[in-house]
Amino acid sequence: MLPLPDSAVLLLFLPPGAVVPAGLGEWSGLQAQLGPDINLLLVDSQRHPAVVQSFGVAALPSCVLLHQGVELWRCAGWPRGDDLPARLRGLLPAAVLRPGHPHTISLTP
16 A cells, blocks of 8 residues: 655635636635645546545535544635635644644744
8 A cells, every 4th residue: 555645735626617727826825825734736626526526525626634534624715815824734743744834833842
């Protein structure tokens, strides 16, 4: 069995026909803000309805933050707020956070 990745995954479930900027535009900017600790994954609900159903998503768009198969956070609607990356990183176990990142928690004195 392969080891689970240390990074978390933010699933963004998109409604049918959602307009996502070419090249992911603002989404690539969000990925850059999330840094290496959280990987952004866009899920097209029309192309992957079984994935949407498996996560019990009731409204689109929706977001689910996962770390090693454990759900850490969920929201219905588009994620908002300039502090979103910091809020999401604050939900991660300290072992996930990478040294040198602005929101990294140091466990050593």
